[in-house]
Amino acid sequence: MARSPAWASRxxxxxxxxxxxxxxxSISRVELAAATGxxxxxxxxxxxxxxGDGLVVEAGRGAPTGGKPRTLVQLNPTARYGVGxxxxxxxxxxxxxxxxxxxxxRTSFQGVASLPPExxxxxxxxxxxxxxxxAAVERGKVLGVGLVSYGPQDRGAGVLLTPQPTEEWRDHPVAPRLAEHLGLPVLLDNDAAAAAIGEYWLGAVEPHSTYGCIYMATGIGGGVVVGGEVYRGSSSNTAEIGHISIDVHxxxxPCGNVGCLENYAGPSALVRQALETPGLARRLALDPAADNFLTEFARIAAAANAGDTEARALVERSARYLGHAAVTLAVLFDLDLIVxxxxxxxxxxxTYQAVIQQELDRRLFSRRAHPxxxxxxxxxxxxxxxxxxxxVLQSELTLGRGRPEDGPRPVPAGAAEAP
Known part of the structure; x- marks a missing residue:
């Protein structure tokens, strides 16, 4: 069904x-006019x-202001859904x-990395x-799927540009293929950028703030959000702080750079350093043949939290390196906050939060202007x-899409929208 002229025009x-x-x-119409102009x-x-579209509902009346109490409106949470x-x-x-x-x-499972994408x-x-x-979610209410992973990526084509986890994944059109299997639109994005925008949506940051996200799972990534929008750069591969060089020698x-942060401070680096510390490796029963760095890293972190001095020294050294990267990120983008x-x-x-905060308080160029x-x-x-x-949900908000009869649509990278 075609969109109505009123829908398409604004x-x-x-x-x-x-x-x-x-x-x-929740907000009244009068307050909406004041907030939007x-x-x-x-x-x-x-x-x-x-x-009429069911995206918002009326939510009672606000406090009296001298006249008739104003009717409030709020989102209808069950109107639409997104999958991540x-x-x-x-x-x-x-x-x-x-x-x-x-x-x-929610669900999780292992084994994907050992399989070819097909x-x-x-x-x-x-x-x-x-x-x-x-979850008993009506498929017609699902706007689409946000597929997030590490970079580099070609978001427009939905392609990973990295040979991880195996060479077969490089240049594979992961988003188009997953969309074919699901019959739903799929948006490919960076995991750190996704983590960053999630904070904005849930109201954990000020709406107009400029903040960064340091993301650490098996690797280290970063994202920056300015006024509720992810800063993209020319190819949406921004703020990859895991590949900032901290040692030019x-x-x-594998990314092509030298002395990358991830190779000094990432979970795999800590596991390697712990294995090179015989007493610690023995105490924690670390497996040198393990390929799941998160499990081994968790053992090191648990030992550090429990007071093991050698484990804590490794974690704190990693945190210092990340503090160095956080200072660089904050200087480049003049951030208010780092998540x-x-x-x-x-x-x-x-441990990471405390050490990174210390580094920012001590070394940040703009520390006298704002914390x-x-x-x-x-x-x-x-x-x-x-x-x-x-x-996926943000594409509903920023582009005004999401009517079931129109069908959810992916938002291509760099797409222009009508005024």
Missing amino acids: PKTRGLVLDVIRAAR LTGATISEVVRELL VHLERNTCVIVVVDLAGRPVA RALPMVAAQVDALLTT GDDC LAGQSFAVAGS VRVVPSVNGSDAAAIGGAVL
């Missing part, structure tokens, strides 16, 4: 109004349209979130289908998967 206006409603939780007549028409799929080197996490960004179902993607699709069925990295997200921070976050706080992600170890689903 996607930005609808998106603006819906985003303000999301951020405010739109006329009362425009607000009334857009809200009427959103109510996080493809990691060892694990795949899938979440379903409602329009408010709240997870309603076998792995049908397995992922089957898991998504099963999760939607278990360091070892070669720590990912599975590795979930098990060792307190930069370091905080843990509100989405915990599933931050990337939840953020992937949020990226």
Whole structure:
């Protein structure tokens, strides 16, 4: 069914109004006009349209202000859903979130990394289908799937440009193939960028702030959000702080750089360093043949938290390196906040948070102008998967899409929208 002229003529206006409603939780039409700068007549028409589409609902009346109490509106969480799929080197996490960004179902499984994409993607699709069925989510309400993974990527083509986990994944059109299996649009994005935007959607950051996200799972990534939008750069491969060189005389990295942060401070680096410490490796029963660095890293982090001096020294050294990267990120983008997200921070976050905060307080160029706080992600170890689903939901807000009769549509990288 074709869109109505009113729908097609103002996607930005609808998106603006819906985003303000999301951020405010509940708000009156008068307050919407003040917050957006739109006329009362425009607000009334857009809200009427959103109510008709089921995206918002009326939520009682606000406090008296001397006249008739104003009717409040808020998002209808069950109106639409997004699916987030996080493809990691060892694990795949899938979440379903409602329009408010709240997870309603989750599953995870291993084994994807050991399979070629032609076998792995049908397995992922089957898991998504099963999760939607278990959660009793109507497929017509699902806007799409946010597939998030490490970079580099070609978001427009939905292609990974890396030979990880194996060479077969390089240049494979993961997003188009997964979309074919699911019959749903699939958006490919960076896991750190996804984790960063998830904080914005759930109201964990100020709406107009400029903040960064350091993401650490098996590797280290980064993302920057400016006024609710991910900073993309020329190819959407920005803020890859894991591949900032911290030693110009360091070892070669598979990315092509030398002395990369990830090779000194990432979980695999800590596991390698622990294995080179015989007493520690023996105490923690570390397996030199293990290929799941997250499990081995978790053992090191648990020992550090329990007071093992050698384990703690390794974690603190990693945190110092990350503090160096955080200072670089904050200087480049003049950040207000840095969020720590990912599975590795979930098990060792307190140490990293304290050390990175110390480095920023001591070394940041702009520290006298304003502080930069370091905080843990509100989405915990599933931050990337939840953020992937949020990226799909955000396309609903910013472009005004999501009517079931129109069908959800992917948002291509760099797509222009009508004013």
